[in-house]
Amino acid sequence: MINYFYSTNVRDLPDTALQMSIVLKSTRRDRLLVDKIASACKRMETSFASKYCHFFIDQNLPIYDSRAREALVFLLGKKYVPLEDGTARYLNFCSNFDRFQTANSIRSSVREIDHFLWIVGSCEAHRKGKRVKAGVRDLLKKQSDKDWLFSFLPPRG
Incomplete structure (x- = not known):
């Protein structure tokens, strides 16, 4: 389960x-x-x-998964810091999560950002030919540029 x-x-x-x-x-x-x-x-x-x-335990702890990681790689571009040997995987992910939040002045909750990253990561996975859920494929019939994706977040602060 x-x-x-x-x-x-x-x-x-x-x-x-x-x-x-x-x-x-x-x-x-x-x-x-x-x-x-x-x-x-x-x-x-x-x-x-x-x-x-x-x-x-704490809803302020971001959710790490392949979709969120792929989204941060896509959204941060050259500002994404890859995992280095000896670096804790989750702490590295959180560092990039924080960098994304700060660079875009996002004041949304961690849960809202997590949903956003899942959508973006799923879009990237689909673009790369990976399997995604049917609902995501339906969503992707729309425009898939960054501005459209940012519309899934509450207004920036």
Whole structure:
């Protein structure tokens, strides 16, 4: 059910749950928590860890997934800072998330920005020939430039 609802592809859910319970007992509740949960699992589960933390710990923690990452690469262009060896994946993502929010003077909630990034990332995935949900394909029958995409965000502050 978790993989179906959150599109995370967690392979070893019992082990992931055990590792999460250990980490959650001993860690602060901030952005570092996501990478700690993800790295405690046999397979790096950053997407699942970020979604869990966003929905159950703090809605101000951005959701990391391939669509959001692809959106930030597209929207930031040369300003996107790629992941370097030894850098925590989620902290790197958050750094780019913050850079995007600041560069565009966006005052929307993390959840609203997450929805926006999912739409943009899905548009990029579709453009690259990757599979996307039917609703996204229908949405893409419209214009797909950046101004149109920004219309999905509440007004800038």
